[in-house]
Amino acid sequence: MARYAKPAEGSWTEHYPDLGTGPIPTEDSISPEFFELEREAIFKKAWLNVGRVEEVPRTGAFFTKELVVANTSVIIVRGSDGEIRAFHNICRHRGNKLAWTDYPGEEIRGNCRKFTCKYHMWSYELDGSLSNVPQESEFFDLDKDAYGLIPVHCDVWAGFIFINLAEEPEQSLTDFLGPMVLELSEYPFGEMTERYAYRAEVGANWKLFMDAFQEFYHAPYLHGGQTPSKFTHMIQEYGFEAPFYKIEGPHRVVSTGGVRGEEQPIDMIKPIEAKLRSGLFGPWEHSTAEDVSVPGVNPGNADPWGLDSYNLWPNFVILIWAGGWYLTYHYWPTSVNTHVFEANIYFVPAKNATERLAHELACVSFKEYGLQDANTLEATQKMLESKVITEYVLNDQEVLVRHLHKEARDHVRAYRSELEGATS
Amino acid sequence: MSTTLLPPEFSDLEPFAATWCLETERERFAQRGVSTMDDMQPFYDAAIARLDEARAYLDTRDVHELNEQDTNLMHLLFSLIQVSFSVELWRQARIPDTGAAAIDLWLEAPL
Numbered sequence: 297m298a299r300y301a302k303p304a305e306g307s308w309t310e311h312y313p314d315l316g317t318g319p320i321p322t323e324d325s326i327s328p329e330f331f332e333l334e335r336e337a338i339f340k341k342a343w344l345n346v347g348r349v350e351e352v353p354r355t356g357a358f359f360t361k362e363l364v365v366a367n368t369s370v371i372i373v374r375g376s377d378g379e380i381r382a383f384h385n386i387c388r389h390r391g392n393k394l395a396w397t398d399y400p401g402e403e404i405r406g407n408c409r410k411f412t413c414k415y416h417m418w419s420y421e422l423d424g425s426l427s428n429v430p431q432e433s434e435f436f437d438l439d440k441d442a443y444g445l446i447p448v449h450c451d452v453w454a455g456f457i458f459i460n461l462a463e464e465p466e467q468s469l470t471d472f473l474g475p476m477v478l479e480l481s482e483y484p485f486g487e488m489t490e491r492y493a494y495r496a497e498v499g500a501n502w503k504l505f506m507d508a509f510q511e512f513y514h515a516p517y518l519h520g521g522q523t524p525s526k527f528t529h530m531i532q533e534y535g536f537e538a539p540f541y542k543i544e545g546p547h548r549v550v551s552t553g554g555v556r557g558e559e560q561p562i563d564m565i566k567p568i569e570a571k572l573r574s575g576l577f578g579p580w581e582h583s584t585a586e587d588v589s590v591p592g593v594n595p596g597n598a599d600p601w602g603l604d605s606y607n608l609w610p611n612f613v614i615l616i617w618a619g620g621w622y623l624t625y626h627y628w629p630t631s632v633n634t635h636v637f638e639a640n641i642y643f644v645p646a647k648n649a650t651e652r653l654a655h656e657l658a659c660v661s662f663k664e665y666g667l668q669d670a671n672t673l674e675a676t677q678k679m680l681e682s683k684v685i686t687e688y689v690l691n692d693q694e695v696l697v698r699h700l701h702k703e704a705r706d707h708v709r710a711y712r713s714e715l716e717g718a719t720s
Numbered sequence: 721m722s723t724t725l726l727p728p729e730f731s732d733l734e735p736f737a738a739t740w741c742l743e744t745e746r747e748r749f750a751q752r753g754v755s756t757m758d759d760m761q762p763f764y765d766a767a768i769a770r771l772d773e774a775r776a777y778l779d780t781r782d783v784h785e786l787n788e789q790d791t792n793l794m795h796l797l798f799s800l801i802q803v804s805f806s807v808e809l810w811r812q813a814r815i816p817d818t819g820a821a822a823i824d825l826w827l828e829a830p831l
Contacts, residue, residue: 493827499820521809521816568804571771639823646829649778653797655829659745660801663823664815671821 300539300553300596307692308541315543315698319687322680324704325501331632334704337711338610339365342546343451343458343465343472345612345626346372350455350489351405352380356422359405360385360395364636365629366461370448371395371411375422382450382459383424387413388443394420411445420445453478455485456614476544477608479592480616484585488621488642492659494666495638500673502611502627502635503700504680508669509615509625510550510607510696512536518672519665522576527564540596541695546609546703548696551595554602554618556580574654576661577602581654583620583644594618607696609703620644623662633677637670726796727789729777733770733796736763740799741792745825748795748802755813757806764807767800783831791831 303311310317324330346361351372358373369385371394387394392415397404410427412419419428424445432438449460451469458469470478498505508514516531523531540551557580562570569575582588593616594601606614613625626638641659646652690698725737740763742748752760767774774793781790806813 490829491827492825492829494823494825496821496823518817566804566808567768568801568808571768572775572801637823643829646783649781649783649794650775652783652794652829652831653775653801656798657801659825659828660805663749663825664805666823667815667818667821670823671818674820 299534299537302692308695309692309698312543312695312699315695315702319689320698320701321687321705322683322685324701324708325504325677326632326681326683328632330708331501331629333708333711334629335365335367337707338704339363339629340461341466341707342610343460343469344610345456345458345608345624346370346382347457348455348485349380349452349457350486350491352457354407356407356409358395358408360403361459362401362403363461363628368461369393370459371445372450372457372459373422377423380450380452380457381422381424382448383445384448386446387415387418388426388445389413389416389418389429394445454481454483473608474545474547476542476549476592477547477606480590480606480614482587482590483593483616484588485622485642487585488583488644490643490645490655492641493638494640494663495636496666496670497630498635498637498670498673499633500635500677501633502629503704504673504676505627505635505637505670506607506611506613506625506700507694507697508673509613510548510605510700511694512538512550512552513691513693518668522661522665524564524566530564536693538596538693539598542595543696543699546707548607548699549595549604550607550696551598551604552602553598554600556600568657572653572657574657576658576665578617578619578621578658579651579654580619581651582618584647585620585644588616588620607700621658633681639666725789725792727777727793730770730774730793733766736766737792737796739763741795742799743795745798745828748799749825751799752802752806753813755803755806757811757813760803760806760813764800764803767796768804771797771800786831794831
């Protein structure tokens with residue numbers, strides 16, 4: 297029996313008729329050919345979030361982003377005019393990687409006055425212009441103005457830095473995000489600067505891990521051991537239902553109900569949670585961020601509310617918890633069956649030890665769950681590659697899984713048509 | 721000169737300090753991974769019994785300006801959080817169903 301009202305069509309899935317209700321193919325998670333097309337059709341066309349403005353707080357602050365999926369590396373830097381710019385991380389002389397230390401494949405961050413290539417000392421200003429070439433007169437009519445760093449489209453929304461690798465993006469960032477995501481514009485992300493950053497190499501297709509965090513049907517089962525047995529039995533009996541799903545363009549949202557920690561019977565929570573008044577859902581005491589009840593937050597009016605998970609096309613998730621803190625996830629493909637998973641947790645900075653300990657418990661809880669998810673995904677990938685099954689069935693609580701894979705297939709199909717159109 | 725790692729008020733936890741006053745989550749997670757339940761249970765029992773007092777004590781300090789002993793105490797409590805999962809849930813150091821997975825916390829909020 298449904299606890300929450302569903303759309304008039306009878307289900308969230310049927311509310312979006314293009315999604316269908318039948319089984320979906322597994323091919324897009326295991327086909328090397330499909331993955332090669334995803335590079336072009338998805339990752340070289342979409343706006344990609346690469347970080348936040350707090351990571352480049354002052355003139356000359358920069359970081360590099362390895363984009364294996366697009367065969368490039370990008371430098372993000374704040375210029376002396378305050379602008380944040382992005383450039384391909386390549387020297388215009390003979391193509392050496394420009395910003396790196398010790399290990400060419402590793403990302404770096406820091407502060408600099410200019411970027412200087414290790415190879416022949418060509419140096420570039422923060423705005424990308426080429427400013428110095430040793431033995432310049434040995435070259436043949438070298439026009440330095442023509443050899444600045446190659447820019448990458450870069451724009452900022454709500455403090456999130458996005459890049460677009462297309463020569464000319466099909467949409468502005470604002471048009472790409474669309475009204476549903478833009479509703480979050482006023483959320484006080486900028487106040488939540490106590491950051492914890494995680495990185496994992498996962499042996500699964502990037503979309504499979506996104507799936508694990510865009511449905512919660514699995515939570516009472518895969519993570520059943522994470523809670524006292526009485527609580528686990530209760531949630532396994534009731535199952536999981538979300539009060540709200542929304543799909544707009546290539547983006548999707550799920551919002552969930554929550555719990556009020558202080559109202560939970562003592563045998564439903566762990567001793568450490570009772571002591572520190574925190575857990576997976578975060579500190580019981582809500583953060584002191586200015587105003588977290590902006591439009592777009594708790595869109596289903598759940599009471600108590602748990603979280604909103606905004607899944608932005610293609611690989612970026614903003615997960616806002618009721619307690620006034622948030623996480624981001626990024627899934628960076630490295631091959632058809634591997635990706636780098638990044639998670640960032642952001643709190644309003646702790647004002648005392650009690651708050652810091654509550655944050656620590658939330659972070660450690662997150663990792664305990666995340667490890668179980670990551671490990672399971674490797675098991676899924678391996679068996680999908682057996683092709684013993686070639687499609688899978690999805691229930692209504694997995695509507696966002698259905699949507700993600702449909703979007704990927706649609707983008708690849710459209711790109712294929714473009715290619716055929718270009719050659720016919 | 722003080723020779724203890726922890727503030728004198730928490731001298732009863734000193735036997736655990738050398739093992740568990742670890743600055744980074746990487747170190748705390750790794751220490752949990754190489755510990756047995758016989759290592760962790762006594763630490764958990766002793767530390768959770770003093771948790772309320774330790775927290776109240778630390779709350780009288782500026783959490784961003786802790787001295788060395790207070791910082792050690794904070795790190796000891798972070799380790800208590802780590803081992804609580806093994807003691808309260810798993811009854812083993814290892815998190816079940818995580819054999820092939822690793823998640824690296826490469827940046828954490830400094831104290």
